[in-house]
Amino acid sequence: MKVIQVMYDTLKRNYLSPYETSDVSTPNFDRLKTKSVQFDNFFAGSLPCMPARRDLHAGRYNFLHRGWGPIEPFDDSMPEILKQNGIYTHLVTDHKHYWRDGGATYHTRYSSYELIRGQEGDNWKARINKNMEIEGLENLPDFAKKHKAGSISQDLVNRDYMKTEEDHSLYRTVEAGLEFLKENKDADQWFLQIECFDPHEPFFVPEKYLELYGLSQDDFNGWLLYSHDDFTPDKTEIVKGYYKALVTMCDAYLGKVLDFMDENNMWKDTMLIVNTDHGLLLGEHEWWGKNIMPVYNEIAHLPFFIWNPQVGVQNESRDQLAQNIDVPATVLEFFDLDIPEFMQGKPLRSVIESKEVIHDAALFGNFGSNINLVAGDYIYMRGPMPGKEEYLHEYTLMPMRMNRRFSTDELKGAELDNSFAFTKGISTLKMKTSDWMAKSYQRFGNKLFNYRDDPNQGNPILDADKEFEMIKKLKQLMKENEAPDSLYCYYGLDQINSVEDLLEEHKVLDRKQEIICENIKFFNQSVKEGFLTMVFSIKDKAKVELLKSALKKTNESDAISDQHLKGWIKENIDEKEQAFLFYQLDMAFRVD
Known part of the structure; x- marks a missing residue:
């Protein structure tokens, strides 16, 4: 048996024609729908990029215990388990975070890997005298301005080496995957992950795809700056057009994988998974980006497709709740391997085969931001409580951020902690977070939505009974996933044991705002x-x-x-x- 996983970064479900009618051309996703099972209620877990990948390796949430970081020594990595059991695993990717400090232990879990250089601000091509005068960064704080200018200037250097579509990193990534398939299609017992950074920003798109949407490469540099005054109405349409063009390009390269499977009759013994880590806001809710705002549906509610030749169900959809933490268990079961004790995800085969319900609720979120629950028809966003930042701790044996080590100041207050069963008797470092966004997250407050009736989440519900019901389920899932005790204090959940407690909280928070304002x-x-x-x-x-x-x-x-x-x-x-x-x-x- 064999598995191909085609993964995209930042793929919005509402820009794909199998999910919603739009002007985005995605004929190969339509084709994929006929050959697979489409999941209509598939959600992210931990966000953003590398936290999601830890979920996809270990089958459990990253965001309850730490921010962005590597695979931990005690984690059960699905590709590594396959490798240890004689199943060859290969990763091809242009996702630059794999070779930064905060992702450095992921790709080495595979039997082999091929890293495609040049995406985003990847320090790929050397040019000492780069243009660092980037327009539009004036309102960023100094540390963010310096970082963003460095990334954009490096990206523009990299693009000088990608003049044709064949030079583009998406082309090179999928081509590397096809090379593996050509070499190994007749072999057995392997897992191939073709992971594409696109359509993540910056939206760097060959001209021929932009022309489909009436655009050219001179219209926009592709970078989102995550600030309120990014775009005028005209510029907004250009930015959306760039994303649409890049999604269409991703669709074209998905077609190449489907073609290869057709031509080589691989559907009979090869599982195909097509997925993403998270979505993106392109002006919805007046936000641009994905990390600094509440995790609305456009970010958390994901496209997901799977073909399982052992079951043979295709051209159907499933409404059962599932999420990224279920992918590792699904692959392990396909190869008839035991699922580790501490994987919280469930195999999807029973959902495909008999429409079994494997989750009645699920969590998702960014570390330190709103903690979110989806259950039934509802989504509940619970914000951090003002003044409780001291209760937010990180637990890790791999003290890395996205692109740096933890500083000596961050580590000075660290202590050893042995609170969790999933660390398998190993103590971790426990330290107060230095996340500069911790206070900013507090202002989002708590929101409850019926996301079936209100998928755009434009009408928050004021219903204390329903909110308390969601809080009880939230606390239950936090307990099942070994959330730190202090996290209940951070979110004020330690004070909510009845509807009356919740109503009192509403009064207190409203009164605090009234006094300030x-x-x-x-x-x-x-x-x-x-x-x-x-x-x-x-x-x-x-x-x-x-x-x-x-x-x-x-x-x-x-x-x-x-x-x-x-x-x-x-x-x-x-x-x-x-x-x-x-x-x-x-x-x-x-x-x-």
């Missing part, structure tokens, strides 16, 4: 969110009182606008601190 009239809710962000972000509390006093003195007929807040920052905050506050404001102004 007392006698201040805001132009709209987004401006109010911006003001609250400033209150939480300004370290000098005397200046916070100065801000409140200044706004209260504003003419009552003149509601506070975003320009009021920005003007106050320019006049009262040190210049070196202004960019950080402007960036926080830009994020807050997008809260709907």
Whole structure:
């Protein structure tokens, strides 16, 4: 038996024709639908990129215990288990995070691997004198501005070496996968993962795909800056067009894999999985990106297709709940291997075969941000409680961030902890997180949606009984997944044991906002969110009182606008601190 997994990064389900009608051309995804089982309620687990990949290796959530980081020494890695049991595993990918500090232990779990260079800001081609003057970064804080300018300038260098479609990293990645198939199609007992960084931003697209959407490579550099004033309405349509063009290109290269399977009659003994790690917001909910905002459906609700030759079901869909943590168990079962004790995911075969329900609820989220629950027709987003940052800890034996080691300051307060069974008797380092976004996540609050009736999540539900029901299920799943005790405090869940407790929490949170915002009239809710962000972000509390006093003195007929807040920052905050506050404001102004 054999398995091919074709994985894309940042693939939006609502841009694929099997899921929603749109102007995006994806004929090979339509073709895939006829050859496989399409899952209609498939969700992410941990976000974003490498946290999702840890889920896909270990079959359990990463985000409850740590942020972005490598495979841990105690993790059960599905590709490694296959390798240890005589099944050859091969990875071809252009996902640059595999060769950065925070992803360095993933690709080495395979029998062999081929890394395709050049995506995003990959430090691939050397050029000392690069153009570092990148337009549009003015509102980023200094540390983010420097990082983004470095990534964009390196990306533009890399593109000089990808002049034709055959030079493009997507072409080279899929071609490397096809080379493996040509060499090994007649062999048995192997697993191939063709993992494409596209359609992740930056949206670098050959001209012929852009032309399908009336665009050219001169219209946009492909980079999202994750700030409120990124795009005018005209620019918004261009950006969406670039993403559409890149999805169409991904579709074309999916077609090459399907062609090979057709031509070589591989459907009889080869499982095919087509999946993604997460989606993306392209202006929905007034947000761009995926990491710094609530995890709405456009990010969490994923496309997923699977063909299992042992079952033989195709051209059907399944409505049962499933998610990325189920992929490892599915592959292990296909090869008739035992599923490790600490894998929380379930094999999908029974869902395909008999429509069995394997999950009645599931968790998803970014470390430290809203913790999210999908159960039945509902999604509940639970935000961190204000003032509880001290309860957020990371647990790891691999102290790495995305592209650096933990600093000595981060490690100074570390202590050994042996709280979890899934670490198999091994103590981990426990330390308070240094995540600079921890306070920003608090302002999102708690939201409840019926995502079946309201898939765009535009109408939050105010129903304390239903919210408490979701909280009980949330706490149950946290316990089953060995969430740290302190995490219940971080989210205020330790105080919610009845509907009455929940109603009291609503009153307290509302009252806190009322006190902070007392006698201040805001132009709209987004401006109010911006003001609250400033209150939480300004370290000098005397200046916070100065801000409140200044706004209260504003003419009552003149509601506070975003320009009021920005003007106050320019006049009262040190210049070196202004960019950080402007960036926080830009994020807050997008809260709907």
